[in-house]
Amino acid sequence: MEIREEVRKMKRVAPQVASSTLEQRNHVLKLIGESLERHKEEIFAANRKDLERADAEQVAPAIRKRLKFSEEKLADVEKGIRLLISLPDPIHRETLVRELDEGLLLKRVTCPIGVIGVIFEARPDALVQISSLCIKSGNCAVLKGGRETAETNRVLFRVIHEAAVAGGLPEYCMIQAEQHNEIDELLDCDDCVDLLIPRGSNRFVRYIMDHTKIPVMGHADGICHIYVDKDADFEKAIPIIIDAKTQYTAACNAVETLLVNRSIAPAFLPKLAKALRREGVEIRGTKEVTSMIGGETIGEDQFREYLDLIVSVKLVNNLEEAVDHINRFGSHHTDCIITENDETAERFMELVDSAGVYQNCSTRFADGFRYGFGAEVGISTGKIHARGPVGLDGLVTYKYKLYGHGQIVGDYASGKKEFHFRDIVS
Template sequence: MADVMAEEARRASRVAQALDASVRTKALLSIADALVENESVILQENHKDLEAAKNMDIPAATLQRLKLKDGKIAQLAKGIRSLAEGEDPVGRRLRRTKVAEGLELEQVSAPLGVLLIIFEARPDALPQIASLSIRSGNGLLLKGGKEASHSNRCIHGVIVDAIERAGLPRDLIGLVTSRDEIADLLKLDKLIDLVIPRGSNQLVTHIQQNTKIPVLGHADGICHVYVDEKADPAKVSSICVDSKVDYPAACNAVECILFHRACVSSGLAGKTIADLEAAGVSVRGGTGAAGELGLPPAPSASHEYGDLTVTVEVVGSMEEAVDYIHANGSAHTDCIITEDKEAGEDFLKRVDSACVFHNASTRFSDGFRFGLGAEVGISTSRIHARGPVGVDGLLTTRWLMRGSGHVVNKDKDIDYVHETMPL
């Protein structure tokens, strides 16, 4: 069954690639309209999942991801329409070269092929991922967690009905419903081109260890905010609180706040901790801060809470902060708060993470907020895509050559010129 679904997705992706770009655009607009039109049905199915979850041993962070909050369907539709309005990314000419007289070569963007996305809880991920796959001409297999089974089946049905009305094959987007099929899918390295896991560290690690298919994603979301000695106190409070409280279960929520030691003596660290606690955050102390600030100790220097808890640590300089982030972070998203522009730029250059911010909440690390329309996930990999992965991260390239009977013949009779031609 798994191999049949993968083969169908491959065939459908080749059909989608060959169609005019306007068909994919029409399909996206059809999805956006269908989500809005079926909002009440989708929310009813989501409510079934939430009710069923009460009898499951599910962490609070997972429950937060499971719920489709007010306005979420409208936000998803907005992102999909934004994606539809953008330039078609498939077949975009990237380079043209005159190889020899009458022999031209061009490099164009192309879909990866077939994607397998395995995700936990978040039913809102399904339409985002499906839309990005359609825009990039890829076939898609989706496997959601059992806790979101009602929501996922409903949303998948809405999407495949919508793309079929627009002229795309239904098999382009497949939904895997059996947990047993995951192991079989992970063996299909000749049919599936990329696996993107979205979920716990345990899920990502398991997939990485059990497939030959390339895996794109991140295992941990251990994000930091460093508060410099020249930080604006008003910005410190608002950025730190937003980075933790806006959506504590998200992978881009801050898990550790580093204060320059001068912020302790000035009282800024204490005030910020008080502001966090007033917002419902439980504050723990790192090795240094536990003693200096009288805080209960954090579980470790690399702990991802995923809830309204945050670690605070004290450092003596920006250099120490950067070293701490590199030693204990997950290369996801890290931020500096400072009014010293030079220090801010230095931090942006030196911190080796997928997303690095100056005076901005870590919660901005998101495909929709970046203007990508949506995202299939956030990658901390250093190969191919990094950070929020939108359409461009789902594309590769192909080379197209046009000649008039040219042959190599040991390069005896060909005069190579390799001239760059205008796009």
């Protein structure tokens, strides 16, 4: 069956999912957690097949690391599911109650977006996170994972889907697209898909944006920066940088560019270079930097997202120069300042135009689970609807409900009646 027919069926059942109770959705999440644990050996066996194929195809180490679904990854997604269950209901919340006139009551109420298509990179845990978030927020999900994890994703989807149906959700609360050509079919479903969330390379995300009429939420690059200010504590700075670069190199929130205040460079750079090289990190920088600590000399227009043990380094005169570089060359994802001067930090946070701005901590904190969202469907660098790690709040919209007793607009247009707006605090 064509993906369009599948999605049309999903669109018809979306209102049923949207009207489900919090108790029902939490029950489904509980069943999913139990089912993942019960079927874990089957999941691990499928994952070994994906890893073996990756080895045969000589997949890059950074990508291969994402493919692995281990006991640790399983424990993480199970923890995320438990956190989701503990969170309040993101839908059916009244965010405005206003009396327009006597007997005419307006309410603004949160509701699911509807049908969400998520096209994600080669990370099996992403399928679990996305499915769980969509269920908790009352959305239907079309899931398309990377071919590198086809075996793992197939088993994970079956386990999750069976649990969802057993918990009372309709069969078409989620569907899986497996063929590459189904992506283009999905992009053409603007009459029944409400939102697309692509997760992948810059080129891939741009392709999605350029070939669909469906609203797209997400980010293309993860060019994250750390600016080491003249008032930085070196003892804090180096562990933060090491964590941001090496804790999970293939992540979009790993730091890719370091900006160092020129006044501290002679004292700081040699210590930083020693620490980076001890962790196997290759340094690339401007001529001024490499003349001090070695490494490959490149221009700042060559700084990019590496997703590898490589980092770009540049010296700047002051905060303003650092901010200018970040806003010009960054991807508006997550950027950090290391300084003991809180006034400087606040100015950095105000001026940097990114979804996440940090002081004295690793950029790797940019994550839905670490923000207490349970998980995330992705990170958005846009400014409309959702920004930063997208958890439950980013998967809901709202509708207005107006309760009347026979009122007509003509009475207000003629002056027979008048509005007397009064907000009611619930």
